Amino acid sequence: MSTDTAVLPPMTPAAPDPARPRDRLRALGVDTAYALAGFPVATVAFVVVVTGLSLGAGLLVVWVGLAVLAGTLLAARGLAGVERAWLPAVLGTPLPRPAYRPAEGGAVRRLLTPVRDPQTWLDALHALVRFPLAVLAFSVTVSWWAVALGGLSYGLWDWALPRDEGNQDLLELVGLESSPFRRILLYTVIGALFALLLPLVVRAVALLQAQLGRVLLTGRAATQAELGRLAGGRDAAVAAEAVALRRLERDIHDGPQQHLVRLGMDLSRARRQLDRDPDAARATLGEAADLAREALEELRALSRGIAPPVLADRGLAAALAAVAARSPVPVELAVDLPRERLAPVVENTAYFVVSEALANVAKHSGATACQVVVVAAGPALRVTVEDDGPGGAVPVPGHGLAGLADRLRAVDGVLTVDSPAGGPTRLVAELPCGS
Template structure:
């Protein structure tokens, strides 16, 4: 079930799709065939020197490992393999359009000594994967090169046989052509027809074959050279989300402690003093005691209101009781700036997703009321790409930035803790647009 909340104010907007990180462009059509062919044909050309240099230095280094020169030869093999691996990742991105990320290598500090600079790369797991690639790449490179050459030769030779066959001498020693061997006829005409058929089949299947050849070589390259980088990126993302969650929690606790100390705690102290005054005044001046009771009741009501306001910063009761749509509806009603809101989300969302979405909207509206000078705000919340997309736009003066510490930095920490993304676009003069995406799967 999907709830739709609409608060009408005079502002219309089109909700765009959240922009993901740009990925390498994959070639299409004829360009893809040419790029795949170029990648497959050049694979063997690059694999041969990589294999020769790396294996030669590796073999000599292992054989002379007890000597200083052997260690240096191993270091040369590793560094050469790194260089070929780096170039291969560039080919994967440029020719196949694959997002081949570069892993984080173990690199010595500039002030490190000579032997530390030599030995540290030998302890790096990715360096040995690069060495393994230099060895196995010759096998897949040979396969890719052979397939590409065979199919291009069959296509080009078969389709052009009718033209260049005239320079082939007539059989004078009793040899027969391919058509005769297959029992399909004799003579030049039958040979031309057969070669045209073979060339046509090769041309039709050429895109599939060169794609297979490129995928064979590129798949192994991506597995050995970039899969570890993706794992490292995932680990950094999880660690960043964990640190962001800790930071957001610490900041929230400090703010809550400060707000309680400056607000409800002071009012409760005053209420305690008023109750002591009332106890004395009941015997001396009942009328004055009655007025003091009224003041104490006002203090108690204001304390309760402040506590309710603070509780909204932890877990808004309406969000817990009635869900995200109702809680966002209350935010738009309480907003000091007129809001047009469109909320289209399922009833059942993970609690951490609902909380993150709520605080994105709440913090954005608070910042707009305090700093933007806006007269209109639009809020959009909808499902997008396996998560919840949030967009808040105002017509204020702009100039908002995550680094300015206006609450957006803390909001970014909260979004990252939910494994999401936050973007703020706010040129001078406006408008300001806050985009957030929180995955439903979440951490």
């Protein structure tokens, strides 16, 4: 369903990007350097780790082996650090750095810290497993570059090769007649073919090494970062729920509870007045009926803020139209959503964001107009609320905007607040919608 959808101008064809060939050459250079420079580093790491682990295991009976193992693991950690420094350039993405176990306790316990650190053992395992891949990458890269450059330049040095009976070229080996023109043409074509495939082949062997490094050297750190993110989202959800409960308690105390207390007092007074002054009792009962009606309206308003029935029955667009219609500040609403319903948690969160943002506009902004735009673009739902107030809105812990940010963090969403002095104030909430 869609309302007030703007028509976008037709897209013009994108012009060719002149930086693309340069980027490909740069990527080829990075991959080649990684394969060539990684071979000696991998060789050193393999020799150090194999020798150190073997020596340390053999000396464990006299306890010296523990110190040798600790030193070997520290060396593996340092060599793994060299690999981690290369990985972002090869993979094209930043990677998390692992958190090693800190050294603590007495001298012996501090010395054995690397032995008790799982990530350090993963560094040593990487040194062992990477070596054959480094040999493969080095051999393939050197061979492919040699054939490509040698074939393309063969016409420049064919004359310098000996042509006696003991030396045969490829044409003669397959039983064909050889001549300078045929040889140059054949080897040039082979060189051109290898040159065309060179970026793909070098990229493949470089990625083979890099992916192994990402799994062993940063996989545990990525898992820890994901656990931290999930824990942060859980804490944000708990904080948002606590803020919502406190606000609900405050609203009930300041609204319906006060009306109900006064309603009870009016009913008691009407009962006392019923025999001696029926007219006064009827007037008191009329006031009590008004209070009961006001309390019911306030309870309905609170229930709409928690879980509005229109959201469950008719969807997000209808619920947003209803909340916009109730706003004391005029709201211009534009909604562009897919035909199928979004996930309930996404709809509830988007409704909460708009409802809370419009409540803040009405209470604090001093604005005379507000615009709400809700668009589902790819895998994300983007909610924008902008008012023409004087600005200066700042998220303060425990208050409305901070509660919105916590509510969004709980569903992997992000809130951006742009409210310069003098206005306008613009809130942008993005949350994954899975479409």
